[in-house]
Each structure stands twice: as C-alpha cells, then as structure tokens.
Amino acid sequence: MNMANRGQQYLFMADEDLMALVEGEDSGAFAGLYDRHSRAAYSLAYRMMGDRQAAEDLAQEAFLQVWRAARSYRADRGSVRTWILSIVHNRGIDQLRSAASRRRTQDRVEAVAITTQPSEAFAETWRNSQKVQVREALKVLPPEQLKVLELAYFSGYTHSEISELLDLPLGTVKGRMRLGLKKIREYFEDRGMAVPG
Amino acid sequence: MSGSMEDAERMRFDELAAAYALDALVGEERLWFEAYLAEHPELNAEVDELGSVADLLALAPVEQEPPPRLRRSVLEGVGAPREVVSESPPRRSRREGSPRRLLRPGMLAAAAAALVAVVGLLVWNFSLQDQNGDLREEIAERHAVEMQESGLASKSSGEVLLRGEDRAVLVADKLPPAPEGQVYETWIIRDGVPEPAGLFEPRDGDAATAVEGSVAGAQAVAVTVEPEGGSQMPTSDPILVAPLA
Numbered sequence: 001m002n003m004a005n006r007g008q009q010y011l012f013m014a015d016e017d018l019m020a021l022v023e024g025e026d027s028g029a030f031a032g033l034y035d036r037h038s039r040a041a042y043s044l045a046y047r048m049m050g051d052r053q054a055a056e057d058l059a060q061e062a063f064l065q066v067w068r069a070a071r072s073y074r075a076d077r078g079s080v081r082t083w084i085l086s087i088v089h090n091r092g093i094d095q096l097r098s099a100a101s102r103r104r105t106q107d108r109v110e111a112v113a114i115t116t117q118p119s120e121a122f123a124e125t126w127r128n129s130q131k132v133q134v135r136e137a138l139k140v141l142p143p144e145q146l147k148v149l150e151l152a153y154f155s156g157y158t159h160s161e162i163s164e165l166l167d168l169p170l171g172t173v174k175g176r177m178r179l180g181l182k183k184i185r186e187y188f189e190d191r192g193m194a195v196p197g
Numbered sequence: 198m199s200g201s202m203e204d205a206e207r208m209r210f211d212e213l214a215a216a217y218a219l220d221a222l223v224g225e226e227r228l229w230f231e232a233y234l235a236e237h238p239e240l241n242a243e244v245d246e247l248g249s250v251a252d253l254l255a256l257a258p259v260e261q262e263p264p265p266r267l268r269r270s271v272l273e274g275v276g277a278p279r280e281v282v283s284e285s286p287p288r289r290s291r292r293e294g295s296p297r298r299l300l301r302p303g304m305l306a307a308a309a310a311a312l313v314a315v316v317g318l319l320v321w322n323f324s325l326q327d328q329n330g331d332l333r334e335e336i337a338e339r340h341a342v343e344m345q346e347s348g349l350a351s352k353s354s355g356e357v358l359l360r361g362e363d364r365a366v367l368v369a370d371k372l373p374p375a376p377e378g379q380v381y382e383t384w385i386i387r388d389g390v391p392e393p394a395g396l397f398e399p400r401d402g403d404a405a406t407a408v409e410g411s412v413a414g415a416q417a418v419a420v421t422v423e424p425e426g427g428s429q430m431p432t433s434d435p436i437l438v439a440p441l442a
Binding site: 138182 | 212218219222247251253256260386416424429432
C-alpha cells in the first residue's frame with residue numbers, strides 16, 4: 001500500500017484503532033490523531049496557560065506523551081479525546097503549580113471572573129454538538145460556582161487557595177465545587193444524555 | 198473505629214470528593230483522601246463519575262487554532278526513539294486511567310460501521326442559486342434551525358430546515374468554495390456520534406443539500422471540511438452546527 005493510500009486509510013479509522021497503531025509506533029496513525037485532536041488540546045492548553053508559546057509547549061509535550069505512553073491507553077476507560085485532554089490538563093496543572101512566577105493576586109482572580117461571564121465565555125461560535133452541550137451545561141451554573149470550578153480546573157488552584165483568593169470560607173468553596181459538578185451531571189441526566197467522553 | 202468516627206470520615210470524604218475530582222486537593226488532604234478511597238473501593242465509582250464530569254470542562258475553552266509549526270514539531274518529535282514509560286501516567290493516574298462509566302467505548306466503532314452504509318451516499322449537490330431559492334420557498338413553512346457558523350463559514354449563514362419528523366435540508370449562503378482537494382461534509386450527530394450525511398459543494402456561495410439519513414432524535418446537524426471523497430469520521434471541527442435537541 002502506498003503512502004497516499006495509507007494516509008487515506010487513517011482518515012477512515014476510529015480513534016481507538018489509530019491508538020492501537022500508535023502503540024506499534026505507526027507515526028502516520030499518530031499524525032491522524034494529532035489532526036483530529038490538536039485543536040481541542042491546544043485550546044485547552046491556551047486556556048490554562050494564557051500564552052501562545054506556553055500553550056504550544058504544553059500541547060507539544062502532551063502529544064509526545066501520547067506517543068510514548070500509547071500502550072497505557074485503555075479504550076474501556078474512556079475516549080481517546082478525553083485521554084489526550086487529561087494529559088494536557090495534568091501537565092498544565094503541574095506547570096502552573098510549579099511556576100515560581102505564578103500570580104496569586106486579586107487581578108488574576110478578577111481576570112478569570114471576567115472570562116467566566118456567560119456573555120463572554122459563551123459568545124464564541126460553538127464548534128460541535130458535544131461542546132455545545134457542555135457549554136450549555138455550564139451556562140446553568142451560577143457564576144460563583146463556575147468561577148470556583150474554573151479556578152480549580154484551568155488555573156490549578158487548590159480549594160484552600162481559592163478560599164484565600166476569593167476570601168470565602170473553605171467550606172463554601174468545597175460546597176460550590178460539589179454543587180457545580182452536580183449541576184453539570186444533572187444537566188445531562190435530565191436530558192437523558194450520556195456525559196460526553 | 199467507632200461509628201461516629203466512621204461517620205465523620207465519610208463526611209470528610211464527601212466534602213473533598215469534588216475537589217479531588219477537580220485536582221484541587223494537595224498534600225495531606227490528598228493523601229488522606231486516597232488512603233480512604235483505597236480502604237473503601239466501593240467509592241471508586243462515585244469518584245470516577247465526578248472525574249468524568251470534571252473532565253467535561255476541557256471542552257469548554259474557546260477554540261484556538263494551533264499554529265502549523267506545532268504539528269511539525271510534534272511529528273518531528275516522534276521520530277526519536279521512545280522513552281520507557283510506566284503503564285501509569287506521571288501524575289494523577291486515577292484521572293487519566295479512570296473508568297468512564299457513562300461512556301460507551303463502542304461509539305466510534307458503531308459510527309464507523311454506520312459509515313459503511315453511507316459509502317457512496319447520494320451527494321445532493323444543488324449547485325444552484327435558483328433552485329436554492331425555490332427550495333427555500335417550498336419549505337418556508339417548515340421548522341428552521343439557524344446554524345452557528347465559525348471558521349471557513351464565519352461569514353456564511355446556514356439553516357437546517359426540518360421536513361416532517363425525520364427529514365431535513367441544509368441551506369447555506371455566502372459559503373466559500375471548499376479548499377483545493379476538500380469537500381464539505383454533512384453530519385448527523387446522535388448520542389454524540391457523528392454519522393455521515395452527505396457531501397456537497399456550494400456554487401456561487403449558495404448550497405442546498407438534503408441531509409442524508411433520519412434526523413429523528415438527533416442532537417445536531419453539522420458540517421465539516423473533509424478530504425475529497427468524504428470521511429468516515431470528522432477530521433476537522435464543524436464550521437456549521439445546528440443544535441436540534
């Protein structure tokens with residue numbers, strides 16, 4: 001099979017099948033996975049790092065880990081996309097928490113707060129139905145719950161740090177985290193939908 | 198352990214579970230939580246489910262286009278010999294390896310199978326302004342769902358016109374030609390799974406095409422740009438999306 005046909009073949013393969021080939025060090029299959037998921041991975045990296053160069057570095061590290069750790073992927077534990085994004089997220093959190101220059105100032109919190117206003121965060125065109133549903137689910141959250149979730153997930157703050165940043169009792173932060181996740185789950189359950197993976 | 202102490206520990210577990218799912222626990226609290234979880238494996242499912250919900254946040258960021266040099270760098274990087282890595286990811290192995298109880302691992306495979314039935318799909322390529330206009334009039338009384346545009350279609354306007362319970366037609370204006378060697382492909386999204394629903398090319402910016410397949414119960418109709426001949430699964434992000442559910 002020539003390269004062109006092989007490349008065409010990758011386009012017709014499911015993610016899980018591409019992962020199996022990547023495990024066998026098939027770089028063409030890896031390129032196929034990159035093409036499918038790089039936008040989501042880079043978008044998450046950019047959201048976390050807030051800087052294009054840092055986002056590029058993070059996305060690159062994450063994809064190289066996908067290549068190196070392909071054999072640790074288990075299809076029965078979740079989708080390929082979720083796995084790739086979890087790698088981006090975990091590496092991003094590690095970097096944010098280890099950065100000596102990390103900003104812990106009130107303006108950082110306020111900046112996050114601005115981006116979490118529904119009119120801002122959800123004004124962008126929705127790219128696919130899963131993202132539409134996720135963003136719809138987030139819209140049902142009260143702003144104070146969304147802010148706590150975003151500070152934790154995208155900015156890597158611990159619940160104790162969020163408590164200090166927002167000048168809230170720790171119990172309140174825990175409660176908002178719990179209620180926020182619960183409402184997202186209920187959004188999908190109420191509509192008889194599976195949580196996208 | 199006394200009952201009251203057990204109750205207190207369970208209460209602490211419940212308080213911390215969401216923070217753990219969000220990776221917002223560190224230090225002693227994280228160690229305590231994981232130790233408690235190890236002692237109570239029946240709670241794993243609850244924690245994993247919370248993790249699945251937290252993972253959804255990864256889909257929320259505004260889309261950013263990765264620069265082409267990133268692709269080059271990544272693909273050049275895989276030319277190097279693999280490092281020896283453990284089965285477990287570097288950190289938070291629970292999250293990266295956690296079961297996704299709400300997931301259906303066979304979804305993509307099912308979609309691929311469905312695709313077989315669609316190979317050779319009739320491409321309804323109304324390349325015509327006049328017919329487009331006629332079609333619009335014909336189904337003007339039908340329910341129309343406005344599409345959300347982005348990317349290549351950011352200056353376009355599209356609608357999905359629902360006809361009866363399961364049929365639909367997609368119309369779009371000001372849609373640029375697909376890039377060289379590529380084509381527009383319509384998808385029906387059902388239960389999160391994209392099903393191919395036909396290829397089309399606009400003429401003079403106008404397109405009207407039947408959505409091939411039933412849209413009954415579908416979540417959305419979407420359009421992506423795919424390599425010539427179409428794809429089994431989307432290889433790019435949708436540029437037009439009409440939420441139906």
